[in-house]
Amino acid sequence: MTTGLLTPxxxxxxxxxxxxxxxxxxxxxxxxxxxxxxxYTAFSNVQVIFNVFIDNGFLLVVAIGMTFVILTGGIDxxxxxxxxxxxxxxxWLLQEGLPAALVLVIALLIGPTLGLLMGCAIHFFDIxxxxxxxxxxxxxxxxCTFISGSSIPITDGFWTRMSxxxxxxxxxxxxxxSVLIAFxxxxxxxxxxxxxxxxRNVYAIGGNPQSALLMGLPVGRTRIAVYTISGLCSAIGGxxxxxxxxxxxxxxxxxxxxxxxxxxxxxxxxxxxxxxxxFGTVLGVLxxxxxxxxxxxxxxxxxxxxxxxxxGLLFAFILLQRLIGIRYK
Amino acid sequence: MNATMSRYRTMTxxxxxxxxxxxxxxLAANTIYRPGFLSIELKxxxxxxxxxxxxxxxxxxxxxxxxMTLVISTGGIDxxxxxxxxxxxxIxxxxxxxxxxxxxxxxxxTALAMALGVALVLGAWNGVLVAVIGIQPIIATLILxxxxxxxxxxxxxxxxxxxxxxxxxxxxLGHLLTxxxxxxxxxxxxxxxxxxxxxxxxxxxxxSVGGNAEASRLAGIRSGRVIFLAYVLSAACAAIAGFMMTxxxxxxxxxxxxxxxxxxxxxxxxxxxxxxxxxxFFLSGTIIGALIIQTLTTTVYAMxxxxxxxxxxxxxxxxxxxxxxxxxxxxxxxxxxxNAPPPATIADKPKEQVPA
Numbered sequence: 082m083t084t085g086l087l088t089p090x091x092x093x094x095x096x097x098x099x100x101x102x103x104x105x106x107x108x109x110x111x112x113x114x115x116x117x118x119x120x121y122t123a124f125s126n127v128q129v130i131f132n133v134f135i136d137n138g139f140l141l142v143v144a145i146g147m148t149f150v151i152l153t154g155g156i157d158x159x160x161x162x163x164x165x166x167x168x169x170x171x172x173w174l175l176q177e178g179l180p181a182a183l184v185l186v187i188a189l190l191i192g193p194t195l196g197l198l199m200g201c202a203i204h205f206f207d208i209x210x211x212x213x214x215x216x217x218x219x220x221x222x223x224x225c226t227f228i229s230g231s232s233i234p235i236t237d238g239f240w241t242r243m244s245x246x247x248x249x250x251x252x253x254x255x256x257x258x259s260v261l262i263a264f265x266x267x268x269x270x271x272x273x274x275x276x277x278x279x280x281r282n283v284y285a286i287g288g289n290p291q292s293a294l295l296m297g298l299p300v301g302r303t304r305i306a307v308y309t310i311s312g313l314c315s316a317i318g319g320x321x322x323x324x325x326x327x328x329x330x331x332x333x334x335x336x337x338x339x340x341x342x343x344x345x346x347x348x349x350x351x352x353x354x355x356x357x358x359x360f361g362t363v364l365g366v367l368x369x370x371x372x373x374x375x376x377x378x379x380x381x382x383x384x385x386x387x388x389x390x391x392x393g394l395l396f397a398f399i400l401l402q403r404l405i406g407i408r409y410k
Numbered sequence: 411m412n413a414t415m416s417r418y419r420t421m422t423x424x425x426x427x428x429x430x431x432x433x434x435x436x437l438a439a440n441t442i443y444r445p446g447f448l449s450i451e452l453k454x455x456x457x458x459x460x461x462x463x464x465x466x467x468x469x470x471x472x473x474x475x476x477x478m479t480l481v482i483s484t485g486g487i488d489x490x491x492x493x494x495x496x497x498x499x500x501i502x503x504x505x506x507x508x509x510x511x512x513x514x515x516x517x518x519x520t521a522l523a524m525a526l527g528v529a530l531v532l533g534a535w536n537g538v539l540v541a542v543i544g545i546q547p548i549i550a551t552l553i554l555x556x557x558x559x560x561x562x563x564x565x566x567x568x569x570x571x572x573x574x575x576x577x578x579x580x581x582x583l584g585h586l587l588t589x590x591x592x593x594x595x596x597x598x599x600x601x602x603x604x605x606x607x608x609x610x611x612x613x614x615x616x617x618s619v620g621g622n623a624e625a626s627r628l629a630g631i632r633s634g635r636v637i638f639l640a641y642v643l644s645a646a647c648a649a650i651a652g653f654m655m656t657x658x659x660x661x662x663x664x665x666x667x668x669x670x671x672x673x674x675x676x677x678x679x680x681x682x683x684x685x686x687x688x689x690x691f692f693l694s695g696t697i698i699g700a701l702i703i704q705t706l707t708t709t710v711y712a713m714x715x716x717x718x719x720x721x722x723x724x725x726x727x728x729x730x731x732x733x734x735x736x737x738x739x740x741x742x743x744x745x746x747x748x749n750a751p752p753p754a755t756i757a758d759k760p761k762e763q764v765p766a
Contacts, residue, residue, distance in 0.1 A: 156548070202729070207738040209686050211487070211548070215673060216728040223722030230716050339556055342549075352549050385563035385664070392557020399545055399553070 101405050102349030102398065103361040109394075110364055113371045121378045128254045133370035135256060138263040139164065139321040141366045143337070144344045145270045146314025148362045149307040151345050152274075152287045154354025155210040157308060159199065160315045161337030162221035163192050165330070167319025169225045172233040172329025181239035189316045195221065196312020200305035214308075218338070225331040232330035235323060243324045259321040266317060271359040283307060287354025343391050344369050347398050368394065428734055429681050429698045432727070436705045437461075444712060456585045460708065468704035469592035470495075470651035472697055474671055475678040476603050477644030479696045482679050484637050485620040485688025486540055486547030488644045491675060493558025494532055495652030495668030498525040500565040502653060503573050503662035512575040521578070526649050532558070533645025537638035551641075555672070562664035572661040582657030592654050599647060604693050613691075616640065620688030674703050677724065681731045702727070 117124040134141075143160050150157045171188040175181070195217055202213045235241070249255025274280035282303040285293040294300045323329060348365025350357025372390050376382045440447045440460070450459035474491050481488045505521040506512050532554060539550035584591035607613030615636055618626045623633040651671070656662045680686060681702055682695025706727065710720035733739045 202733075205738065206733060206736040208732045208736050212676070212680060212686060212728065212732055215676070216725045216732070218725075219673075219721040219728065220725035223719050223725060226716050226719045227722060339552065342552065343556060346549065352546055383563070383568055385560040385568060388560030389557050389564065392553050392560065395549075395553045395556065396539075399549060400543070403543060403545060 102402055103358060103364065105398070105401055106347055106349055106361060106364040106368060110368050110371065113368070113375065117371065117375050117378065124374075124378060126254075129374060131249075131254055131256050131260070133367060133374055134260045134263070135325075136373070137366050137370040138257070138259040139318040139325065140337070140340060140344065140369070141263045141363065142266045142314050142321060143318035144341045144348075144362045144366050145266055145359060146311035146318075147338075147341045147345050148270070148348075148350055148357060148359055149274070149283060149314075150210075150311045151342075151350050151352060152283050152354055152357055153304060153307050154287045154290070154352075155203070155304070155307065156214065156342070156352075157196075157199075157217075157311045158211065158214040158338050159195070159217035159221055160311065160318075160341055161334045162218045162225070163195060163312060163315035164319040164322055164334045164337060165225050165332070166221040167192055167316045168323040168326070168333060169228050169233070169329035169331060171320065171323050172235050173228050175235055175237045175240065176233055181237050184237075185320065188320055189313070192312040192314075192316025192319065193309045194312070196309040196315075197305060199312075200308030203308065204301045204304050210308075222331075222335075225329075228331070229329075230331065232328050235327045235329070240324060240327060244327050257324070259324050262317070262321060266314065267359060267363060270314075274359055279303065279306060284355055287356070289355070340369060340391075343395050347394055349398070349402075351402060426683065426692065426695055426698070428731070429683065429695055429702060432681075432731075433698055433702050433705060436702065436709060440705070440709055440712070447712075452588065457588045460712070462590065464701065464704050464708050465593050466590040467708070468700050469590070469596040470654040471671065471674055471678060471700040471704060472596040473599055473647045473651040473654070474644075474668075474675040475682075475696045475700045476600055476693065477640075477647030478672075478675040479679050479682070479684055479691050479693060480603070480607070480616060480640045481547070481644045482676070482684055482686060483616050483620045483688055483691035484640045485623065486637065486640065487551065487676065487686070488536065488641060489548065489551040489672050490532070490536060490554035490558055491644060491648040491651075492668035492671045493555050493562065494529050494645050494648040495655055495671060496562035496662075496664050496666075497532065497558055497565065498529045498649035498652040499656030499667045500562045500571065500662045500664050501525040501528055502578070503571040503656055504565055506573045506575050506578055507571050512573055513577065515577050518575055518577040522653060525653070526646065529645045529649030529652075530642055533642035534638070536645065537641035540641060541634040541637040559664065562667070564664075566662055566664045568664070570661050570663045574660065578653075579657050579660050582654045582659075595650065595654070599650065600693060600697060603643075607691075607693070617690050620690070622689075675700075677728055678703055680735075681727070683735065685735075 114124075117129075123129070143164060147157055147160060167188050170191060171184050174184045174187060179187075199210075199213050199217045202208055203210050243258050246258050247255035248258065248261065274283065282293070282298050282300075285296070285298055286300055286303055290300055322334065326333070344365035345357070345362050346352060346365070347368050348357070348361030348363070350361060369391065372394075373387055376384070376387055376390075437448070447460050450457050450462060452458075474495070478488055478491065502521040502525040505524055506517060509517045511517060536551050536554060539545045539553070540547050543550075580591055581595070582592060586594055607616065615626070615631050618629070618631060619633045619636045623637070626636075627633040648668070648671075652668060655667050676686075678699035679691075679696050681699035682692050682697070684691045684695065703724070706723055707720055710723060
């Protein structure tokens, strides 16, 4: 969050150490999957993995956007509300009888616009990202209930087709279209971060904004861009969620920003910015998904254990990041 | 010298002036909309009326925001207060519900002491993470924010624990000298914190740690200990607020108690003029901030708008207050007005931009 401080004598991180959090996440994921397979016979079914993707596709997309923001050292608390607002707006517009294509365009424009505005407020007026996106969160959530106090069902043909279409092999394993969309977003984001100028700028600003500025990098433009990207990802996530639930509800995705931040952190992205990968975030989302699946498979555990386990994992990974000495304030 | 001093005074006056003005405008708007808004009547020896309600309902928020003010002034943030509210409320209610005589004062006091003790441990956990291990505050407290909700539900076993205890209920709904007891508790906490921070050097030490923890440490202040204490105090305040919230409804719901109170508290602190970057704090501003938020909520209820929609108004208030307080925005604004920024703004600017 505090991107403006030059700390002298900060150790340069060494390259192999950089990968440790991601590798730890991967190991954790494999161990958890192993436990699942050894405990429950049905767990080894491929469909279980596919279901994790189907249930968490929207979370994955939103987490990708959050990765960009966190890489620059910022934070975006508005994502959950923007997801809900996008789903709500599309449900409402479809109910009003607008054509599906137009609704898609409008719904996909709202998120980035809000993100752009928040980015501008953060950059031009030098207000903390935390408080600006908090306002964005209130705004989007307020808009949801402003549109309707209760859930709006979606009956549009395009939406139901997207929701029910199954892509799979002859043995009956399948994924939904949402999963494919999520994969496309992951691929585009991974390419952007690794091979484009924007991606380099994101890492540079997260590493040290002052240096980035002195190097002549477009700090302001990049910072605004990441919040816009996060807004866009939230909007896509909202659309995917509306495919998944076929409705828009004002109180859906409450507290989702925490899951998203947890996924990004568990995926090895450092919260002060500058280090992390899209791949790590994918793993982080999978870890959350597998925890939920494990708890569902074990009928005796209650849903609140999910929260406790996620909290414990957050602690473990932050401690790990700290111990291996990745630059942390 | 004298001129800068007086200008400085007008600046500090300014900081409380805007929040107070907002509060005044809100109350005025309410009175215009509903002429009976400000009327208070005496019934059965207790005062009733909208202003009293606002005071009573804002008491938990004031408490949480007090602790939050100190944490923020050390350059940190405490996201876990909502969960601490839920946990302490759950523990107190759980203990009371298990006893045969729920109205016994001893039982209630034991329950409160137990819950407060657990809250102190949780605060110490946050403090250790931030001050000893050195994790970023926002993420260190995020852990407890996520896990704490789960813990609260674990304590109540996912049920809503209902109790029937008169002494416990009094924390939220009781009266003292015709006024709600909750106000006095919040007021006492505020005075206590104010006395400790503003009558001793503690406040200045907290501010110096928030300004630059490393420099303060080199100057001989135990920065780590100060930061640790701030988190413990924040958790203690949150616990008392949790008692009030559960006492208000005589039941503990691990999911709902203190939900989003951390955001409201941060909002109250920011509205009150405390900089999120740390280094200075205004307790009186925080209290006014908490009153503003509660007034906003009550107004929205009174106008028959859905409570969730009040978030829209909150968003507008947050952005407006933050813009007014943002040095960059002020500089722009004043430059447009009279070409050169006034010296006071310049003197004020570096202070605001010191990051935590």
